[in-house]
Amino acid sequence: xxxxxxxFRMESISKRYGGVRALEKAELTVHAGRVxxxxxxxxxxxxxxxxxxxxxxAPDEGRMLLxxxxxxxxxxxxxxxxxxxxxxxxxxxxxxxxxADNIVVSHPPTRFGMIDRRAQxxxxxxxxxxxxxxxxxxxxxxxxxxxxRRQIVEIAKALAxxxxxxxxDEATSALSASDxxxxxxxxxxxxxxxxxxxxxxxxxxxxxxxxxVCTVFRNGRNVETxxxxxxxxxxxxxxxxxxxxxxxxxxxxxxxxxxxxLLEVRNLTWAPRLNGVSLDVSAGEIVxxxxxxxxxxxxxxxxxxxxxxxxxxxxxxxxxxxxINSPRQAKDDKIGMALIPEDRKTEGLMLPMAVRDNLSFAxxxxxxxxxxxxxxxxxxxxxxxxxxxxxxxxxIAVPAGSLSGGNQQKVVIxxxxxxxxxxxxxxxPTRGIDVGTKQEIYQLLRQLADNGxxxxxxxxxxxxxIGCCDKVLVMYDGAVKRTLxxxxxxxxxxxxxxxxxxxxxxxxxxxxxxAQ
Amino acid sequence: xxxxxxxxxxxxxxxxxLAIFIAMFAIYLFNxxxxxxxxxxxxxxxxxxxxxxxxxxxLALLAIAQTFVVLTAGIDLSVGMIFVLCxxxxxxxxxxxxxxxxxxxxxxxxxxxxxxxxxxxxxVACGAVNGAIVIFGRLQPIVATIATSAVFxxxxxxxxxxxxxxxxxAKALGKFMLSKFYGVIPASMVxxxxxxxxxxxxxxxxxxxxxxxxxxxxxxAAYMSGMPIRPAKFLAYVWSGFFSGLGGLYITFVxxxxxxxxxxxxxxxxxxxxxxxxxxVSLFGGRGSAIGAIFGAxxxxxxxxxMFVLNVDPLYQPLLQGVILLIAVSIGSARLFQVRNRLxxxx
Numbered sequence: 001x002x003x004x005x006x007x008f009r010m011e012s013i014s015k016r017y018g019g020v021r022a023l024e025k026a027e028l029t030v031h032a033g034r035v036x037x038x039x040x041x042x043x044x045x046x047x048x049x050x051x052x053x054x055x056x057x058a059p060d061e062g063r064m065l066l067x068x069x070x071x072x073x074x075x076x077x078x079x080x081x082x083x084x085x086x087x088x089x090x091x092x093x094x095x096x097x098x099x100a101d102n103i104v105v106s107h108p109p110t111r112f113g114m115i116d117r118r119a120q121x122x123x124x125x126x127x128x129x130x131x132x133x134x135x136x137x138x139x140x141x142x143x144x145x146x147x148x149r150r151q152i153v154e155i156a157k158a159l160a161x162x163x164x165x166x167x168x169d170e171a172t173s174a175l176s177a178s179d180x181x182x183x184x185x186x187x188x189x190x191x192x193x194x195x196x197x198x199x200x201x202x203x204x205x206x207x208x209x210x211x212x213v214c215t216v217f218r219n220g221r222n223v224e225t226x227x228x229x230x231x232x233x234x235x236x237x238x239x240x241x242x243x244x245x246x247x248x249x250x251x252x253x254x255x256x257x258x259x260x261x262l263l264e265v266r267n268l269t270w271a272p273r274l275n276g277v278s279l280d281v282s283a284g285e286i287v288x289x290x291x292x293x294x295x296x297x298x299x300x301x302x303x304x305x306x307x308x309x310x311x312x313x314x315x316x317x318x319x320x321x322x323x324i325n326s327p328r329q330a331k332d333d334k335i336g337m338a339l340i341p342e343d344r345k346t347e348g349l350m351l352p353m354a355v356r357d358n359l360s361f362a363x364x365x366x367x368x369x370x371x372x373x374x375x376x377x378x379x380x381x382x383x384x385x386x387x388x389x390x391x392x393x394x395x396i397a398v399p400a401g402s403l404s405g406g407n408q409q410k411v412v413i414x415x416x417x418x419x420x421x422x423x424x425x426x427x428x429p430t431r432g433i434d435v436g437t438k439q440e441i442y443q444l445l446r447q448l449a450d451n452g453x454x455x456x457x458x459x460x461x462x463x464x465x466i467g468c469c470d471k472v473l474v475m476y477d478g479a480v481k482r483t484l485x486x487x488x489x490x491x492x493x494x495x496x497x498x499x500x501x502x503x504x505x506x507x508x509x510x511x512x513x514x515a516q
Numbered sequence: 517x518x519x520x521x522x523x524x525x526x527x528x529x530x531x532x533x534l535a536i537f538i539a540m541f542a543i544y545l546f547n548x549x550x551x552x553x554x555x556x557x558x559x560x561x562x563x564x565x566x567x568x569x570x571x572x573x574x575l576a577l578l579a580i581a582q583t584f585v586v587l588t589a590g591i592d593l594s595v596g597m598i599f600v601l602c603x604x605x606x607x608x609x610x611x612x613x614x615x616x617x618x619x620x621x622x623x624x625x626x627x628x629x630x631x632x633x634x635x636x637x638x639x640v641a642c643g644a645v646n647g648a649i650v651i652f653g654r655l656q657p658i659v660a661t662i663a664t665s666a667v668f669x670x671x672x673x674x675x676x677x678x679x680x681x682x683x684x685x686a687k688a689l690g691k692f693m694l695s696k697f698y699g700v701i702p703a704s705m706v707x708x709x710x711x712x713x714x715x716x717x718x719x720x721x722x723x724x725x726x727x728x729x730x731x732x733x734x735x736x737a738a739y740m741s742g743m744p745i746r747p748a749k750f751l752a753y754v755w756s757g758f759f760s761g762l763g764g765l766y767i768t769f770v771x772x773x774x775x776x777x778x779x780x781x782x783x784x785x786x787x788x789x790x791x792x793x794x795x796x797v798s799l800f801g802g803r804g805s806a807i808g809a810i811f812g813a814x815x816x817x818x819x820x821x822x823m824f825v826l827n828v829d830p831l832y833q834p835l836l837q838g839v840i841l842l843i844a845v846s847i848g849s850a851r852l853f854q855v856r857n858r859l860x861x862x863x
Contacts, residue, residue, distance in 0.1 A: 077742030092740035096733035096802035101726060106742040114721040139522035302857065309856045347859070
């Protein structure tokens with residue numbers, strides 16, 4: 001830890017996109033052997049900073065120094081060659097290639113000019129082992145892996161490049177608690193080996209646990225750098241949003257026992273991923289789905305929304321048995337269901353199309369007659385939604401892809417709210433979204449529930465389940481293992497039941513799950 | 517065990533194309549008049565194979581050409597025109613004494629070989645033009661290759677307004693190409709096999725080859741991973757031109773003449789796409805192999821020949837051919853019936 005000789009320095013870096021100032025004279029100093037956390041809301045300039053470091057975009061002004069020598073990167077390959085490797089939030093894996101192919105993708109081992117598959121296999125196995133993915137077979141095509149496993153492969157790929165500066169941009173956002181734990185182990189080991197680590201996450205407790213140094217960004221500038229642990233969470237969040245911050249979660253109203261649930265599910269099965277799920281959701285209630293990642297939560301939402309084939313079990317809406325065989329049926333007024341999907345970029349939005357079109361796709365039938373769209377009615381509905389969700393956009397004709405992550409997610413939510421759904425399913429809606437937008441989404445959910453919607457919220461963030469939900473169903477192995485209500489929703493209870501251990505007999509040792 | 521499963525899954529498209537081809541070719545062979553009348557004689561089988569191979573190799577070459585570009589998630593509508601242009605060029609340069617006009621005589625062996633080289637270089641140049649336009653001009657491959665194909669055809673027509681060949685055409689090389697070894701093995705097939713071993717397998721195992729797949733599968737991810745995207749794409753078009761050029765060379769061996777035939781160019785372009793799809797190469801890019809495309813091309817032609825040996829009324833042949841092609845292509849997507857998560861239907 002040599003504080004006089006930084007490994008990497010960025011000096012007065014500025015970057016504009018059109019009229020928007022993404023970075024304004026930003027500074028960053030990175031030392032070897034330290035975990036440096038970067039905090040800030042979405043749009044604060046973190047991603048731009050990272051992209052400049054990793055050679056994805058070039059800065060308009062400013063300079064970068066590696067080992068005291070000025071450097072500039074024309075493309076990601078140049079940055080990699082200099083030892084700066086980034087694990088991107090937008091995954092950079094190639095779906096049709098195998099895990100091993102992906103891990104060595106930029107510099108495969110060669111013999112006589114051809115790729116040496118045996119050496120490649122060795123490197124891949126070694127890197128997977130180090131990243132905590134020893135269970136992933138190197139020959140699996142990446143497209144067959146679930147999101148959380150892909151993220152492990154992404155990290156393994158970065159490790160295989162022997163980085164000097166490793167940037168982790170929301171690298172744990174899709175991981176379960178036990179995977180995060182093993183990644184933390186990897187990060188600490190790299191730090192001890194003298195690698196400089198830049199860690200970007202919206203999960204405060206991860207930063208508290210991991211970081212040595214923190215830098216807060218706001219509006220394209222670095223507002224403060226401090227030693228980890230020298231500020232309280234409250235202070236940090238205030239630095240990030242630049243205003244006083246309290247109570248992210250809206251208060252939960254005390255509700256009388258509902259007479260009749262709006263949505264009843266009995267014994268829903270889709271072997272082997274769902275094994276007899278039963279649940280009730282009343283109007284005005286927010287029900288959370290908890291548990292480790294990949295215990296059937298996503299499949300449950302997809303099954304309810306009619307995406308899965310060959311499900312069995314009964315679904316009742318308003319006491320009437322219904323069968324839902326496609327999203328089209330699910331969104332029909334008789335059922336009135338909406339699903340905010342996990343991957344907004346592929347399942348939620350048509351990125352190149354205008355914000356307007358994206359907003360009105362799901363609700364087309366509401367303002368069209370005989371197949372002709374009533375532009376006036378559409379405009380009115382869109383204006384209302386943009387106001388309701390405070391979507392920040394340069395007008396509704398710009399492509400959805402040009403919005404920031406948080407605003408994209410708002411568009412996805414707004415698009416479904418236009419139909420005024422009675423049952424709203426949300427699949428991890430705040431993944432990779434800044435604190436401010438999260439807060440708005442929580443308030444919106446509560447407001448929708450108060451107006452009579454039944455909400456099922458799947459989240460990988462325990463704080464969210466605790467703060468938002470009236471009831472949490474903890475899933476394990478495709479079934480609801482435990483139902484937590486009211487004050488019983490605590491982090492300890494969530495983790496204990498997620499691991500399918502009885503929290504009463506286990507002590508504090510159950511707080512941190514070991515390897516899966 | 518599980519290693520084999522991964523391999524099998526990866527090669528499913530290619531293996532399916534092989535299976536379809538073998539099934540069709542078996543039916544064809546057993547119904548061929550030469551076999552029906554004389555039984556399985558070495559000469560009979562040899563002749564049937566030779567005829568099928570000589571026809572098949574041409575489409576196979578164009579299918580390989582198409583494969584390279586389709587793997588990058590592009591499409592090359594100029595393979596047919598490059599093929600025609602190279603045919604025309606070959607009808608000028610494939611002569612025994614190349615360079616006679618300049619007072620040089622390269623002799624009966626070296627002369628035609630230099631001619632072959634020139635034809636191939638023309639193909640490579642055409643592919644390079646396509647690649648440059650797609651990469652540096654940032655045009656959609658479909659638009660770029662429609663435009664260049666018109667240019668290539670224009671040059672071909674300008675060079676040879678009427679079909680024909682130079683009087684001094686090197687016939688011996690063609691005769692050798694169309695012969696058979698040991699009475700059964702068609703020389704053209706051996707030629708194709710050598711190409712696959714020398715070109716495709718090293719390509720598949722090279723860094724640029726992998727980058728070609730990566731670009732087709734997910735270009736942003738390939739860029740973020742620091743892969744050589746532009747060289748890979750450029751090379752895909754160059755290879756496409758190279759193999760189209762070989763196609764043009766080959767047709768010259770068969771016909772001993774050159775013709776700026778736009779109808780043939782169009783048909784071969786479309787057939788190359790059909791063959792590629794039949795061969796399990798995904799039009800979305802990133803999946804498939806040239807070996808699959810070869811079997812796709814052979815299967816495609818066997819469908820045609822089947823009509824002939826089964827004595828189908830010529831009036832109904834195109835209809836029936838179309839139906840069989842549809843069925844064959846559908847087999848590849850039959851797995852969609854087993855999909856339990858409807859979202860996978862769109863993958």
